[in-house]
Amino acid sequence: MSAPGSAVSGVPHLDVDPFDMTFFADPYPTHERLREAGPVVYLDKWKVYGVARYAEVHAVLNDPATFCSSRGVGLSDFKKETPWRPPSLILEADPPAHTRTRAVLSKVLSPTVMKQVRDRFAAAAEERVDALIDKRSFDAITDLAEAYPLSIFPDALGLKAEGREHLIPYASVVFNAFGPPNQLRQEAIERSMPHQAYVAEQCQRDNLAPGGFGACIHAQVDEGAITAAEAPLLVRSLLSAGLDTTVNGIGAAVYCLARFPDQWQRLRNDLSLGRGAFEEAVRFESPVQTFFRTTTREVELSGAHIGEGEKVLMFLAAANRDPRRWDSPDSYDITRRTSGHVGFGSGIHMCVGQLVARLEGEVMLTALARRIAKIEITGEPKRRFNNTLRGLDSLPVTITPA
Amino acid sequence: MPAITFIHPDGKSDRVETSGGESAMQAATRLGLDGILAECGGNAMCATCHVYVDESWVARLPAVADDEDALLDGTAAERLPNSRLSCQIHITPELDGLVLRLPERQV
Numbered sequence: 236m237s238a239p240g241s242a243v244s245g246v247p248h249l250d251v252d253p254f255d256m257t258f259f260a261d262p263y264p265t266h267e268r269l270r271e272a273g274p275v276v277y278l279d280k281w282k283v284y285g286v287a288r289y290a291e292v293h294a295v296l297n298d299p300a301t302f303c304s305s306r307g308v309g310l311s312d313f314k315k316e317t318p319w320r321p322p323s324l325i326l327e328a329d330p331p332a333h334t335r336t337r338a339v340l341s342k343v344l345s346p347t348v349m350k351q352v353r354d355r356f357a358a359a360a361e362e363r364v365d366a367l368i369d370k371r372s373f374d375a376i377t378d379l380a381e382a383y384p385l386s387i388f389p390d391a392l393g394l395k396a397e398g399r400e401h402l403i404p405y406a407s408v409v410f411n412a413f414g415p416p417n418q419l420r421q422e423a424i425e426r427s428m429p430h431q432a433y434v435a436e437q438c439q440r441d442n443l444a445p446g447g448f449g450a451c452i453h454a455q456v457d458e459g460a461i462t463a464a465e466a467p468l469l470v471r472s473l474l475s476a477g478l479d480t481t482v483n484g485i486g487a488a489v490y491c492l493a494r495f496p497d498q499w500q501r502l503r504n505d506l507s508l509g510r511g512a513f514e515e516a517v518r519f520e521s522p523v524q525t526f527f528r529t530t531t532r533e534v535e536l537s538g539a540h541i542g543e544g545e546k547v548l549m550f551l552a553a554a555n556r557d558p559r560r561w562d563s564p565d566s567y568d569i570t571r572r573t574s575g576h577v578g579f580g581s582g583i584h585m586c587v588g589q590l591v592a593r594l595e596g597e598v599m600l601t602a603l604a605r606r607i608a609k610i611e612i613t614g615e616p617k618r619r620f621n622n623t624l625r626g627l628d629s630l631p632v633t634i635t636p637a
Numbered sequence: 638m639p640a641i642t643f644i645h646p647d648g649k650s651d652r653v654e655t656s657g658g659e660s661a662m663q664a665a666t667r668l669g670l671d672g673i674l675a676e677c678g679g680n681a682m683c684a685t686c687h688v689y690v691d692e693s694w695v696a697r698l699p700a701v702a703d704d705e706d707a708l709l710d711g712t713a714a715e716r717l718p719n720s721r722l723s724c725q726i727h728i729t730p731e732l733d734g735l736v737l738r739l740p741e742r743q744v
Contacts, residue, residue: 341704346684346711510744514676574666574675585680593676597744 246539247272252280253525253548254414259620262524263565266553274537281310281415283527283546284539287553289560289577291537295528295549297582302528302547304584305329309413309527309623310546319412319424320431323475324468326584333583336469339460340587343451349590352391356594359387360602368606368636372613375493375630380486383599388478388591392470393447398433405430406479407621413526414622434474438467448473473588480522481592483626485599487520488513490630491567492600493610498569502604503637509604512569513596517578519567521552524625526580551577552625609635639733643688645672646741655728661737662686662724672739679724684708685743686723691736695719698726714740 249272251265252258258265269276269287276285286292295302305328307313313322322328324336363383367373381403389399408430411423436442443449452473453466461469492499492512502508530545541547554577556564579586586592603610614631641661644650655664665673665686677683681704690698698721701709705725709716723737 338704341682342707346708348711350711572666572669575678579677581678581680583680585677585682587682589677590683 245273246275246277246284248277248279249285250279253278253285253550254281254417254419254622256620259625260618262552262625263556266550266556269550270553270557273539275539275541278548281546281548283310283548284541285548285550286536287550287557289554289557292549292551292554292577293575293581294536295547296577296580296584299329299528299583301531301534303329303531304333304528306529306544307527310415310548311412312529312544312546314529314544319427321468323472324465325472325587326476330583336461336465337583337587339452339455340469340472342455343448344588344591346590349594353594353598355391356387357598357602359383360595360598362386363599364602364606367603367634372631372633375489375610375632376482376486376627377629379489379599380626380630381482383485384478384481384595387595388481391448391591392473392477393444393449394437395442395444398437401430401433402474402478403482405434406475407624409475410479410523410621410623412622417622419620419622434471435467437474438470440466443470476586477588477591479624480586480588481595483520483522483624484513484517484592484596486626486630487522488516488596488600489603489610489632490616490627491516491519492603493612493630493632495567496609498567499604499610501569502600503608506601506604508569509601510593510597511571511573512600513593514573514576515567515569515571516596517592518555518561518571518573518576520625521555521578522625523578523580523623524552525550525623549577551580606637607634608637611635639728639730639735641728641732641735641737643670643672644736644738646739659728660724661688661726661728661735662722664728665723672743673723674743675724676744677724681705681708681722681724684712684722687712687714687740687743688721688723688726688737689717689740690719690721690726691738692719694732694735697731701725712740713742713744 274291278285408423408427411419414420440453449470452469455461456463456466528547532543534541579589611633613633616627617629619628640654642652653664662675674685676685709720
């Protein structure tokens with residue numbers, strides 16, 4: 236017998252902590268170290284396996300029978316520890332249970348539904364640009380990356396006007412909680428009670444406006460697709476993962492376009508590149524940096540032997556810049572063919588809200604590029620630290636209208 | 638290896654040699670073909686790898702599954718009776734010579 240990941244199995248041990256503040260400040264050198272150490276590594280600090288190359292991240296994501304989600308997609312193993320909240324019926328579930336709930340959310344957020352909300356989302360993006368042009372100088376995170384999704388997504392869900400200030404803090408708790416029991420996670424959970432209470436209340440059928448995504452989920456109860464007890468938890472998934480992720484996605488795109496003026500100019504010259512500019516920002520910045528899986532059996536992965544019940548940490552962000560898969564991975568190129576990136580994951584758990592995210596990103600970037608000639612960063616960007624999400628807290632900019 | 642042909646809206650065509658068991662979408666994106674976006678990377682979630690199957694081939698493809706059927710209702714270009722998602726067309730030796738027409742737009 237050998238210890239998990241011991242040298243016997245040929246898996247390199249690394250002493251890095253990928254949930255540490257210094258790592259968050261500049262993860263790229265460590266991502267490279269993780270990728271170059273081997274296809275599978277072992278992180279002694281948290282006693283987990285790690286994969287940072289594209290091929291292995293993609294393989295783990297696409298073998299849900301071996302690398303399961305029902306034992307939690309954070310460090311905590313639900314078989315050994317009580318989850319901090321009732322588990323998600325979709326994110327933290329395996330087939331066949333997952334197949335049924337996933338089908339419901341896929342239907343509620345389908346391409347057909349996106350066609351119906353598109354004009355509304357685009358009009359709100361134009362209104363946001365109006366407001367920004369009035370201001371000239373503003374914070375691109377609070378006044379743009381947060382303000383835009385907040386102006387459409389809660390309404391699209393059908394939420395009441397009161398209490399929406401809980402949404403971003405709640406999502407922040409959810410994504411911090413996937414991390415290890417560090418200060419970020421502990422403090423987030425300690426302060427989460429009012430946010431949890433708000434979310435639990437809003438997920439009830441009576442609190443969701445007719446025609447919204449939330450009401451559409453509850454309507455699936457009448458179709459017999461899900462039970463009345465399941466519906467609120469599926470609404471909770473949209474409240475957990477539908478807002479902060481797009482805030483960080485749009486924030487990433489604006490940060491990229493402000494840093495790389497040549498790409499901004501290309502977008503200005505061809506507005507049809509707006510959707511690609513957003514997608515490439517999701518690859519380049521990877522707003523969702525990591526997720527875990529748990530092995531359901533002993534498995535051999537690229538020559539590494541992994542036992543049953545082991546946590547495997549997938550570095551989505553490192554895979555999205557793996558030179559084995561991408562040409563010039565560290566360049567932000569809005570014409571890149573991004574198909575296959577894992578910024579939204581891959582396989583059966585791939586982001587169910589990806590179409591909402593792309594729609595928001597596309598219409599917002601297109602509206603900005605149509606009417607703004609220049610975006611200049613005028614102050615030091617501040618990072619927002621989270622165990623799973625990568626994004627900024629503040630990005631002071633000044634714009635020049637076209 | 639079986640080869641398939643993509644015909645662009647302007648009438649130009651590209652003949653693509655497929656490699657072991659890949660989908661028509663994977664063959665197209667591997668070669669950087671314009672006209673197939675495949676935003677979701679082949680997970681049957683986005684409807685941006687829409688193709689029109691040449692009439693003579695429609696009946697020779699496996700039937701449309703329920704999830705593909707729902708996605709086809711949301712394609713950017715008009716859905717026609719021969720519409721398919723190319724990520725759901727796995728190229729087997731029997732499909733050697735398959736002809737797929739690309740729509741005007743994918744988003």
